Amino acid sequence: MPAVLSKHSIIAGLLASSLSFAPHVLAxxxxxxxxxxxxxxxxxxxxxxxxxxxxxxxxxxxxxxAEVNALMLHNLSESHTEWAPEFEIGLLDDLALELELPFENSRIEAYKVALQGTWGSLLNRRAIHGWQLIGYYNRERHTYTFDALYILGLRLGSRFSSLSMMGLRRDDLNADGAFVGLFNTSGFYDFSQQVTLGLEMNTEFHANGKWNYLLMPQLHYDFASHTTLQLGAGVTKDHNRKPEFMTGLRLIYAF
Structure with missing residues (x-):
């Protein structure tokens, strides 16, 4: 990965990735x-x-x-569960704050704070982009982690859309820390007024050549105007390990 990327090259790369999800382009x-x-x-x-x-x-x-939600991920191969309650609020127009408590089984694993901003629309309002900054404190390792991400969303038609995120993670703010490349992309199909189908892929690239990914097909269902349930089942894989199967759900209430 080059040491410096221009803003235009980042946007172009994410646009190309997003378009790969569409059976027809910008129709x-x-x-x-x-x-x-x-x-x-x-x-x-x-x-x-x-x-x-x-x-x-x-x-x-x-x-x-504002929004409250809870994510739960269950690893079927190792029989452990990660889950996290979250609170999100718009501090100002185009600026939002998130507070999250990641758990592993019944133990609080970390504290997480995120800040997200919007830069504006692109392509005659067919796309929108922004940024996200995330900070974590791991209670067990007593380490601080920091993510910086560029976000691009693209409407590909009346039913198809995509969202991509690309950035860097510093896995420890101390001198022993290293940088990790992040690239996450998702494609969506609006099946009906209540049902959306999606495919999400989250990837990490480490400086030592190792990598990992999570591939999660998912279904989103609206119970009411402010309540949504997301369900998924997929696979995760580290560089030198066998694939592991995961299930997940997120329940969301916005107000």
């Missing part, structure tokens, strides 16, 4: 089609939100908007 790109689910990456254009690596409220958030 019928207005927002008059199927609405999709309540859990959104952005409202204008309408783009759903990934289940595992979610956003801090939608891009283009309004001041005072």
């Amino acid at each position: 019928n790109t207005d927002d008059t089609g199927i609405e999709g689910d309540t859990a959104l990456s952005s409202e204008k254009p309408h783009i759903p939100e990934p289940m595992v690596f979610d956003l801090v409220r939608p891009l283009g958030v309004q001041q005072g908007e």
